[in-house]
Amino acid sequence: EGIRHPDQHLQFQIHPFGQGERLVVLRDVTRVYKLEQMRKDFVANVSHELRTPLTVVRGYIETLSDAPSIPPAWARALTAMQGQCQRMTALINDLITLTKLETDEREIRQEAVDIGPLIQTIMSDAQALNGESTHTLIHKGDDNLVLRGNEKELRSAVSNLVFNAMKYSPDGCKIEVQYTANEHDVVISVSDTGVGIDPKHLPRLTERFYRVDGGRATTMGGTGLGLAIVKHVLLRHDAQLRISSKVGKGSTFSCHFPKARLIKRAK
Numbered sequence: 382e383g384i385r386h387p388d389q390h391l392q393f394q395i396h397p398f399g400q401g402e403r404l405v406v407l408r409d410v411t412r413v414y415k416l417e418q419m420r421k422d423f424v425a426n427v428s429h430e431l432r433t434p435l436t437v438v439r440g441y442i443e444t445l446s447d448a449p450s451i452p453p454a455w456a457r458a459l460t461a462m463q464g465q466c467q468r469m470t471a472l473i474n475d476l477i478t479l480t481k482l483e484t485d486e487r488e489i490r491q492e493a494v495d496i497g498p499l500i501q502t503i504m505s506d507a508q509a510l511n512g513e514s515t516h517t518l519i520h521k522g523d524d525n526l527v528l529r530g531n532e533k534e535l536r537s538a539v540s541n542l543v544f545n546a547m548k549y550s551p552d553g554c555k556i557e558v559q560y561t562a563n564e565h566d567v568v569i570s571v572s573d574t575g576v577g578i579d580p581k582h583l584p585r586l587t588e589r590f591y592r593v594d595g596g597r598a599t600t601m602g603g604t605g606l607g608l609a610i611v612k613h614v615l616l617r618h619d620a621q622l623r624i625s626s627k628v629g630k631g632s633t634f635s636c637h638f639p640k641a642r643l644i645k646r647a648k
């Protein structure tokens with residue numbers, strides 16, 4: 382600490398070296414740290430700046446759509462523009478969420494989160510979206526489970542997993558959410574019987590904008606940021622995401638929280 386300049390960021394590594402000796406490697410990562418900080422600030426600023434003009438464009442599209450007797454070709458164009466605006470809004474919102482998760486690193490609110498009711502509301506929203514499609518949505522678990530964490534962030538993580546399960550499962554598939562505490566950890570898992578994922582993609586799946594099948598995933602309406610958001614929420618809760626999947630059979634995404642976060646469970 383004595384030799385470090387206040388603006389300097391140093392990384393320490395300690396290696397065993399010879400008999401009972403240690404080799405200490407000090408690396409100056411100030412430049413990398415500053416570049417990363419600039420990237421986060423840039424993304425945060427651009428996302429906020431894009432919000433306002435996009436809202437204005439959406440307003441104009443609505444005004445035009447309400448006009449009496451517009452030609453059918455114009456009506457189609459306006460509907461397409463509306464769809465693209467929705468996509469852009471979703472992308473900007475996800476970018477803002479992700480940047481907040483990355484930058485407010487130490488500001489996680491610690492509250493008692495009732496897991497049962499949280500999952501129930503997520504599943505009701507999913508059921509409402511399910512609409513005409515025929516996914517079977519099931520949830521079961523320990524309804525007395527209470528975790529220390531941030532409810533808004535946990536809602537966002539589990540919703541992303543449930544909506545992904547719906548997106549990547551053809552009609553008729555089963556989507557199941559389970560929440561339990563065992564002797565090692567507290568687990569919330571989302572399983573589907575959908576398209577599944579080739580194991581070679583698993584290590585990169587939570588990277589921003591990484592998609593198994595770029596074109597197809599884009600038409601599904603995703604932003605490519607869902608799993609990055611899940612990863613960051615879990616990191617902030619000292620939790621881990623584990624993924625198991627088989628192509629053509631389905632996938633399970635499970636969130637493992639340390640026992641220390643458990644406030645209450647079923648007797």
Ligand code: ADP
Nearest residue numbers: 545546549577592593598603604605606607608
């Ligand atoms: P997207 O917005 O594209 O869904 P995500 O970050 O949420 O972005 O997911 C990244 C990629 O992981 C998706 O494009 C998709 O290829 C794959 N994926 C995510 N969840 C599932 C799932 N339940 N079943 C199959 N593939 C999935």
